[in-house]
Every structure is written in structure tokens, then in C-alpha cells.
Amino acid sequence: MxxxxxxxxxxxxxxxxxxxFIGYSLFLYAALPVQVAAANKEADSGKMVWQQxxxxxxxQVYGLGGYLGPDLTNVYSVRGSAYIQAFLKNxxxxxxxxxxxxxxxxxxxxxxxxxxxxxxSDPKTFTLNYDGSIEQ
Amino acid sequence: MAALNNNKPTTSRLFMIAGLGLLAAGLLFGLTGAWQYxxxxxxxxxxxxxxxxxxxxxxxxxxxxxxxxxxxxxxxQQYTGKKLYCPLLxxxxxxxxxxxxxxxxxxxxxxxxxGREYWEFHPALAIPIAAxxxxxxxxxxxxxxxxxxxPVYVWMxxxxxFFFLFTFIESYLWIFPYFRNSVVNDMTIQWxxxxxxxxxxxxxxxxxxxxxxxxxxxxxxxxxxxxxxxLYFTGLFNLMFNWGHHIYTLPTYPFIKHISYAVSxxxxxxxxxxxxxxxxxxxxxxxxxxHTAYRFIVAADIWIFLTxxxxxxxSIPAVNVYTHGTHxxxxxxxxxxxxxxxxxxxxxxxxxxxxxxxxxxEKNIKWLKRGYATVNISLLIFWISLIxxxxxxxxxxxxxxxxxxxxxxxxxxxxxxVFFISGSAMATGFFLILYPLLKNQAACYFKYLVNxxxxxxxxxxxxxxxx
Ligand code: HEM
Numbered sequence: 111m112x113x114x115x116x117x118x119x120x121x122x123x124x125x126x127x128x129x130x131f132i133g134y135s136l137f138l139y140a141a142l143p144v145q146v147a148a149a150n151k152e153a154d155s156g157k158m159v160w161q162q163x164x165x166x167x168x169x170q171v172y173g174l175g176g177y178l179g180p181d182l183t184n185v186y187s188v189r190g191s192a193y194i195q196a197f198l199k200n201x202x203x204x205x206x207x208x209x210x211x212x213x214x215x216x217x218x219x220x221x222x223x224x225x226x227x228x229x230x231s232d233p234k235t236f237t238l239n240y241d242g243s244i245e246q
Numbered sequence: 247m248a249a250l251n252n253n254k255p256t257t258s259r260l261f262m263i264a265g266l267g268l269l270a271a272g273l274l275f276g277l278t279g280a281w282q283y284x285x286x287x288x289x290x291x292x293x294x295x296x297x298x299x300x301x302x303x304x305x306x307x308x309x310x311x312x313x314x315x316x317x318x319x320x321x322x323q324q325y326t327g328k329k330l331y332c333p334l335l336x337x338x339x340x341x342x343x344x345x346x347x348x349x350x351x352x353x354x355x356x357x358x359x360x361g362r363e364y365w366e367f368h369p370a371l372a373i374p375i376a377a378x379x380x381x382x383x384x385x386x387x388x389x390x391x392x393x394x395x396x397p398v399y400v401w402m403x404x405x406x407x408f409f410f411l412f413t414f415i416e417s418y419l420w421i422f423p424y425f426r427n428s429v430v431n432d433m434t435i436q437w438x439x440x441x442x443x444x445x446x447x448x449x450x451x452x453x454x455x456x457x458x459x460x461x462x463x464x465x466x467x468x469x470x471x472x473x474x475x476x477l478y479f480t481g482l483f484n485l486m487f488n489w490g491h492h493i494y495t496l497p498t499y500p501f502i503k504h505i506s507y508a509v510s511x512x513x514x515x516x517x518x519x520x521x522x523x524x525x526x527x528x529x530x531x532x533x534x535x536x537h538t539a540y541r542f543i544v545a546a547d548i549w550i551f552l553t554x555x556x557x558x559x560x561s562i563p564a565v566n567v568y569t570h571g572t573h574x575x576x577x578x579x580x581x582x583x584x585x586x587x588x589x590x591x592x593x594x595x596x597x598x599x600x601x602x603x604x605x606x607x608e609k610n611i612k613w614l615k616r617g618y619a620t621v622n623i624s625l626l627i628f629w630i631s632l633i634x635x636x637x638x639x640x641x642x643x644x645x646x647x648x649x650x651x652x653x654x655x656x657x658x659x660x661x662x663x664v665f666f667i668s669g670s671a672m673a674t675g676f677f678l679i680l681y682p683l684l685k686n687q688a689a690c691y692f693k694y695l696v697n698x699x700x701x702x703x704x705x706x707x708x709x710x711x712x713x
Contacts, residue, residue, distance in 0.1 A: 113472060113476075114472035114473075114476055114479075115472050115474040115688070117394055117395060120401070120475055123479055124401075124479075124482075127479070127482060127483060127486060130486070130487075131487075133489070134346065134486075135416075135438075138434070138435070138438065138502075139419075139425075139435075141571055142424075142425070142428070142431040142434070142435075143428075143430050143431060143434055143497075143498040143499045143502075144428040144430045144431050146427045146428050146431075149423065149427055152425075153424065154426070157426060158360075161360055161361060161362060161366075162358060162359055162360055163296065163359065164279075164296040164297075164300065165296070166360040166362065166363050166364050166365075166366075167295055167296035167297075167299040167300060167366070168295050168296060168299075170430075171429065171433070172433060172493065172496045173495055173497055173570040173571030173590075174363070174433070174437070174492070174493075174571075175363060176295065176296075176299050176363075176570075177571075177573060177576065178282070178283065178295050179651075180651040181571055203286050203287040204282075204286045204287050204290070204690040206290055206294050206296075224428075224429065225429045228428060228429050228430050229430070229496070229497035231495055231499075231571075232643075233495065233567045233568065233570070233640075233643050233644060234643070234644055234646075236567050238497070238563075238564040238567065239564065240389060240420070240561040242507070242563060242564045242565070243503070243504070243507065243563050243564065244494065244563040244564055244566075244567055246497070
């Protein structure tokens with residue numbers, strides 16, 4: 111096989127790949143998929159609270175996270191904020207009561223609300239195509 | 247062989263030994279987590295699941311990172327036949343890493359977080375890790391004199407070193423509000439970085455296994471052959487562009503998903519080659535199976551096949567819709583990190599730790615073989631139990647009016663019981679392997695302390711003096 115036998119071929123291929131990768135990365139950073147009109151302060155603090163207590167270890171968002179608890183992507187529209195706040199105040203057999211402050215609870219709720227507004231994670235809402243791709 | 251009797255606890259070896267210690271800790275945390283699946287609410291007061299999961303995952307991820315670092319540092323010196331550019335830098339790197347990991351594990355136990363999945367620790371702790379990694383890169387680049395005519399494993403090491411640093415930093419872009427102000431943006435960049443990061447440490451590990459296989463077979467033609475480079479570039483192409491398969495259900499750009507779907511399918515080429523080479527793999531395996539190190543490579547080969555088959559299936563969006571968010575993902579992750587990464591690293595650990603000290607006794611080897619068999623059989627059961635639990639959860643997700651979450655979890659309980667039992671067996675098997683290896687190291691270290699350096703050290707062939 112002639113191809114890939116010399117350093118020159120290898121350097122050409124790696125340069126092409128690196129250029130494509132850097133271009134792809136910079137494009138994504140510059141043109142993030144969602145354009146945000148105004149920052150949502152509460153939701154942003156809620157994200158920090160979410161990370162501070164590591165809710166993601168038991169819960170998923172868009173199917174990603176730990177699996178001991180349910181996916182929370184659309185819990186806001188399915189259950190409503192009163193229901194969420196009841197869980198956050200009391201915990202469950204498995205979920206600890208984190209002794210959250212009122213502020214933390216409203217921020218977390220705003221965070222879950224903003225996630226809910228971003229889309230649907232329920233697999234039933236997808237249509238499957240014959241070429242193996244999916245649509246929502 | 248007197249010349250092989252090198253008892254000095256070198257820094258490269260200490261990386262591997264520390265990694266093995268992290269593996270042992272990770273196994274215990276993993277078992278605790280599995281126990282919490284069985285007995286809901288157990289240990290809730292002190293070590294609830296949000297602490298156990300990161301303790302488990304970070305311990306095993308750092309096992310992989312420490313092990314890979316020890317492997318690359320050791321083999322780099324064997325490859326160049328020289329000491330590292332700056333042995334002091336490695337010592338500093340080890341101190342930084344060890345200090346950070348201990349701080350991280352303690353902070354998890356105390357319930358202090360702040361990061362995201364896989365790097366749940368406070369983001370400030372990422373700074374020393376990145377700094378330590380930069381020292382690693384400097385040391386590596388300065389130790390390799392030229393980039394010309396290098397074998398494929400050197401390419402893989404360099405790739406792994408740079409991409410780990412890049413993706414690690416990228417995974418912290420969320421600290422800027424611009425990148426985290428929408429969950430979709432945040433998760434797109436998060437999984438872009440994570441997807442490639444796994445590829446980066448795989449490059450370090452595969453490169454080192456490549457080096458080891460050539461060392462065992464005594465034939466170094468393959469690492470310069472075109473096919474080795476074609477496979478390397480296929481791997482790199484996937485590292486760069488296949489990460490979208492983690493976020494098929496996220497409402498991000500559709501082209502991210504299409505690119506990832508198409509790129510993932512090039513892995514069929516890799517799996518095709520594995521099948522094509524089956525017979526020659528089996529015959530080489532027969533020839534070298536007496537090598538403890540080689541045994542782990544053979545086991546990893548089988549797991550590469552199983553994991554890749556599952557991964558390719560899961561990379562088809564229409565299949566992923568079902569498997570996503572279920573324990574099939576966990577089966578995939580643990581199958582890969584145990585069956586491939588940990589087995590290859592154990593092969594390397596045996597090569598760099600066991601040959602350099604007093605040989606293991608017959609009795610030790612007998613137990614080691616039992617441990618090896620136990621790990622392999624139980625891992626298969628472990629993996630199947632997770633897939634089975636995942637299939638049931640996938641069906642639950644697709645029901646029009648699903649049962650409550652807690653009833654579904656109750657339904658999966660029999661599989662979690664099998665998961666826990668096979669996990670315990672697997673951990674036992676790992677301990678049977680780790681015990682003689684670590685005991686031997688402790689004995690070596692003791693001998694070194696008693697005899698003090700100078701004597702045996704001077705008689706070593708150049709390529710064995712590793713720092
Ligand atoms: C070498 C050994 C092991 C490695 C490398 C390993 C690796 C991992 C990784 C990477 C994850 C994250 C999975 C994901 O996010 O999808 C994980 C999760 C987990 N592992 Fe392990 N693991 C090992 C052994 C074990 C053992 C022996 C057990 C005990 C049965 C165990 C129990 C768990 C549990 C309970 C989770 C959490 C699943 C969840 O998020 O709900 N692991 N492991």
C-alpha cells in the first residue's frame with residue numbers, strides 16, 4: 111500500500127483533520143445552537159445550586175446523568191412548580207432533604223422551568239426514519 | 247536475572263501504583279452505589295448517592311488517567327532508551343495530581359461539589375490538574391527529539407496528550423455565562439468535550455498497549471505500517487467528530503447529529519478488521535497466553551469487540567432513542583472502562599511492575615489466574631444484567647401511560663440484584679489480581695529501603711532505568 115507510507119502523507123492528513131476540528135469547534139463556540147435574548151438570572155443561579163448539590167448524580171436532563179432518580183427535563187410542565195417545591199422541601203426515601211433555603215428553591219425551580227422550555231426529552235415524541243435518523 | 251531486579255520506586259511506577267490504589271477504592275465505592283440501588287435510602291445520612299456516584303466515577307476515571315500516565319512515562323523512556331527530559335517535572339506532576347485527587351475525594355465525602363457530571367468537584371480544583379498535565383506535555387515533547395519517522399504509538403501519545411488538555415479546558419467553558427446561558431448550549435459543549443476526552447485517554451492507552459504488544463512479540467514493523475496509521479486516523483476522526491451521539495435527543499443543531507451518525511459508522515471499518523483478523527489474533531494469543539500481561543490484552547480484545555458492537559448500534563439515532571437514559575448506557579460505559587481501559591492498563595501494570603522486581607510466586611500466580619477468570623465471567627454477567635435492566639426501562643419509557651418511576655425501579659430489582667452480586671464477584675476478582683501485584687511492590691520498596699540505591703541500579707540495561 112502506497113498511501114500512508116511516508117511522513118508526508120501523515121502530516122497532510124493530520125493537518126486536514128486538525129483544521130476541520132478547529133474550524134468546527136470555533137464555529138460552534140461562535141454560533142451556539144440557541145440564541146439567548148436576555149439572561150435569566152434566577153435560572154442561572156439555579157444551575158449553580160443544581161451543581162452545588164450534585165442533583166445530576168441521581169437525575170438526568172435530556173437523558174444524561176445518574177439513574178437512581180427520574181429524568182427532570184420536563185418535570186416543570188408535567189408536574190408544576192408546587193409539586194417540585196414540595197419535593198425540594200422534604201426530599202424522599204432516597205432523595206435527601208438538603209435543607210435548601212427559600213431562595214435556592216425558587217432558583218432551582220426557575221432552572222427546571224428554563225430546561226422545560228428548551229424542548230422535550232420524552233423518547234415517545236420522536237419519529238424514527240428508515241435511514242436510522244430521528245425527528246421531533 | 248539480577249539485572250532486572252530493579253527495586254527503585256520510580257515516579258512513573260508510582261503513578262501506576264497510585265492508579266491501582268484508586269481502582270481498589272473505586273470498586274468499593276461502586277459496590278456501595280449498587281447497594282443503594284437495592285436498599286433505597288441506605289447510607290442516606292452520610293454517603294448518599296450524590297456523594298457515592300462521584301466518588302466511584304472519579305476514582306475510576308483517575309485510575310485510568312494515573313495508569314495511562316504511568317504507562318506513557320515508562321514506555322517513553324523504554325522507547326527513547328533515555329531518561330526523561332526532566333525527572334523533577336514528573337515528581338512535581340505526581341505531587342500535584344495526588345494532592346488534587348485526595349482533596350477531590352475528601353470534598354465529595356463532605357458533600358462539597360460545584361462542577362458538572364464526571365468532574366463534580368469545585369472548578370478551582372481543575373486548575374492544578376490542567377497545570378500538572380501541561381508539565382506532562384512539556385516533559386514528553388522535550389524527551390522526543392524529533393517528530394519525523396515516529397511509530398504510530400508516538401503519534402497516539404502526542405494526540406492523547408494534547409486532546410486531553412484541550413477537552414479538559416473546553417469542559418470548563420461553562421464558567422463563562424455565555425456558554426451556559428441555555429441548557430442546550432451548555433450540554434452541547436459539555437458533551438463535545440467529554441466525547442473527545444474519552445478518545446484522548448484511549449489514545450494514550452491504545453498507544454501504550456501497542457508498544458507493549460510489539461515488546462512481547464519482538465516485532466516492530468507493524469507500528470510503522472500504513473494500516474496502523476489508517477486505523478489511527480480513523481480513531482482520531484471519531485475522537486474529533488463522533489461526540490454528537492451522546493446528545494441525539496437534545497434539541498441542538500441537527501447537523502451535529504448527522505455528522506456524528508455518519509462518522510460513527512466509520513467504526514464499522516475497525517470492527518470489520520477485528521473480525522477479519524480473528525484467526526491470526528487467536529493464534530498469536532495461543533502463543534503468548536502464558537504472559538500475564540498478554541492475557542489481559544486478549545480479554546480486552548474481546549471487550550473491544552463487544553463494546554464496539556454495542557456502541558455502533560447506539561450510534562444509530564433510531565436505536566439510541568430507546569437505549570438513551572437507561573442502564574444500557576451504563577453497561578456501555580462500564581463495559582468500556584472496565585473491559586477495555588482497565589484490562590489494557592492491567593496488562594501494562596503487569597509489564598512495568600511485575601518484571602522489575604522479584605517474580606511472583608507460583609501460589610500468587612495461581613490466585614491471579616483465578617482472579618482473572620472471576621473478573622471476566624462476572625463482568626459478562628454484570629454487563630448483561632445492566633443491558634437487561636436497560637431494555638425494561640426502555641420499554642417503560644415508551645409506554646403511553648407509564649407506571650410511576652418508583653414502580654418501574656421496583657420492577658428492575660431482580661436485575662439490580664444480579665448486578666450487585668456479579669459486581670461483588672468482579673471486585674473480588676480484581677482484588678485477587680491487585681493483591682499480589684501491590685504486595686510485591688511493597689516488598690520491592692522495602693528491599694530498596696534496606697539496600698539503598700546504587701548497587702543493583704547501576705547494572706540495569708539502559709532501557710530499564712526509568713524515572
Ligand atoms: C474497574 C471497575 C469499574 C469501572 C472502571 C467503572 C466505571 C464506571 C463509570 C465510568 C460509571 C459512569 C457510568 C455512566 O455515567 O453511564 C460507573 C457508574 C456506576 N458503577 Fe461502575 N465501574 C467499575 C466497577 C463497578 C462495580 C464493581 C460496581 C458495583 C456493582 C459499580 C457500580 C456502579 C454504579 C452503581 C454506577 C452508577 C450508575 C448510575 O449512575 O446510576 N461499578 N462506573
